[in-house]
Amino acid sequence: MATPPNPEPIAVSPNGKFAYVANCGGCGYARRKTPSHVAAGPSAAKRQPAKPSYLVEYRINPRTGALSPTPIAKVTTGNGANWIAIAPNGKSVYVATSTNGVWQYTINPTTGQLSPKKPESTGGTEHNIVIALNGENAYVIGDTRSGVAQCSINPRTGTLSSQPVSTAATVLHPEAIAIAPNGDSAYVTSENDGKVAQYTINPTTGKITPMSPATVPTASGSLGVTITP
Numbered sequence: 001m002a003t004p005p006n007p008e009p010i011a012v013s014p015n016g017k018f019a020y021v022a023n024c025g026g027c028g029y030a031r032r033k034t035p036s037h038v039a040a041g042p043s044a045a046k047r048q049p050a051k052p053s054y055l056v057e058y059r060i061n062p063r064t065g066a067l068s069p070t071p072i073a074k075v076t077t078g079n080g081a082n083w084i085a086i087a088p089n090g091k092s093v094y095v096a097t098s099t100n101g102v103w104q105y106t107i108n109p110t111t112g113q114l115s116p117k118k119p120e121s122t123g124g125t126e127h128n129i130v131i132a133l134n135g136e137n138a139y140v141i142g143d144t145r146s147g148v149a150q151c152s153i154n155p156r157t158g159t160l161s162s163q164p165v166s167t168a169a170t171v172l173h174p175e176a177i178a179i180a181p182n183g184d185s186a187y188v189t190s191e192n193d194g195k196v197a198q199y200t201i202n203p204t205t206g207k208i209t210p211m212s213p214a215t216v217p218t219a220s221g222s223l224g225v226t227i228t229p
Contacts, residue, residue, distance in 0.1 A: 018112035022081035092158035
């Protein structure tokens with residue numbers, strides 16, 4: 001199966017018809033010598049921003065689940081793509097990148113093809129993004145800042161607010177974020193801190209607030225988190 005160079009995140013549309021894969025066209029990956037969020041991902045010595053990065057679309061075979069042998073469409077995206085999130089209504093795609101913030105697209109309901117929203121990107125250096133179950137808010141963590149940002153989502157266009165609605169402190173070098181199936185809680189892992197941060201989500205405003213205690217211990221270098229249904 002053909003993909004652009006250095007593919008990393010992947011997400012499947014809620015209707016199960018399409019898969020989206022983002023790549024980092026000019027990125028290489030450094031061998032990690034010591035635990036460090038700087039050493040992870042695209043190495044500074046090997047970054048080549050001039051090479052374009054793409055978000056590519058594959059069709060999923062409804063009988064076998066196999067992806068189409070080659071992409072059926074692609075759009076440019078920010079270099080250093082770390083994560084892809086799709087709105088619960090299947091109308092929007094968001095790509096968190098380490099160089100150009102969150103890139104946002106509209107999904108064609110028939111073909112799955114993507115078109116950039118206006119503005120095409122928002123935010124700063126981002127690492128991960130998740131969408132609230134009601135589709136009203138996105139929660140974003142950055143590569144370097146130790147905080148979670150709540151961004152509202154325009155119910156008509158699907159675009160993210162240019163400035164966070166609220167923020168909350170989190171663990172050092174946050175790596176991954178997940179929302180509980182009931183939408184009431186969120187959790188963030190750290191690449192270097194040996195802790196998981198835990199939050200409550202206000203069901204009306206979407207504001208994210210640290211629980212008490214705000215963190216629980218875990219293994220250092222936790223790169224992902226998932227929650228049982």
